[in-house]
Amino acid sequence: MAGIFGMDGLSTLQVQEELERGGRFVVFEYCVSFFLTTRRRSSDVYFVRAGKGTFWLSLGYTLLSLLLGWWGLPWGLILTPRCLATNLQGGKDVTALVLPSLLAPRYDPALEY
Numbered sequence: 001m002a003g004i005f006g007m008d009g010l011s012t013l014q015v016q017e018e019l020e021r022g023g024r025f026v027v028f029e030y031c032v033s034f035f036l037t038t039r040r041r042s043s044d045v046y047f048v049r050a051g052k053g054t055f056w057l058s059l060g061y062t063l064l065s066l067l068l069g070w071w072g073l074p075w076g077l078i079l080t081p082r083c084l085a086t087n088l089q090g091g092k093d094v095t096a097l098v099l100p101s102l103l104a105p106r107y108d109p110a111l112e113y
Contacts, residue, residue, distance in 0.1 A: 003044065003045065004025065004044070004045045004046070004047055004098070005044060005045070005046045005047065006046050006047035006048065006049070007047045010047075012102060012103070015047070015102065016103075018047075018049050018050055019095065019099070021050035021051075022050035022051065023047065023048060023049050023050045024047075024048050024093050024095045025045050025046070025047055025048075025093070025094050025095045025097075025098040025099075026045070026046050026048055026054060026057075026090065026091035026092060026093055026094060027042040027043050027044070027045055027046070027091060027092050027094055028042070028043040028046075028054075028057065028058045028061040028062075028086070028087050028091045028092070029041070029042055029043070029061065029065075029082070029083040029086045029087060029091075029092065030043065030061040030062075030064045030065045030069070030083055031064075031065045031068070031069035031076065031079045031080045031082075031083045032064065032065075032068045032069060033068060033069055033070065033071040033072025033075070033076035033080075034071065034072060035071065035072060035073070036072060036073065037072055038069070038072035038075035038076045038079055040079045040082075040083060042092070043061055045094060045098060046091070048091075053090075054090045054091050057091070058087040058088070058090075058091055061083075061087055062083075062084060062087045062088070065080050065083045065084055065087075066080075066084070069083060
């Protein structure tokens with residue numbers, strides 16, 4: 001499925017089997033501040049297979065927040081620790097949001113008559 005990292009070469013059935021074993025879809029957060037402006041954003045969606053960790057996936061977003069998140073007052077000091085905590089806890093699980101679109105039937109114009 002396009003737009004989700006970690007699903008290359010997997011069929012929908014294989015993804016469903018991974019989800020049954022404990023796989024999940026996650027996003028990571030990052031925070032960037034410029035004096036009085038602070039922006040908190042989410043990464044693209046990542047598919048994490050069962051038993052795999054997320055430390056290396058979240059590392060870039062965590063470092064970005066550590067370096068650029070603190071500088072906005074007051075929100076940088078408030079939002080940066082939240083982003084760091086989310087990333088260090090494995091990211092935000094968005095499986096319930098992604099799964100319906102993954103399992104939805106696809107439109108195929110070749111089937112029209």
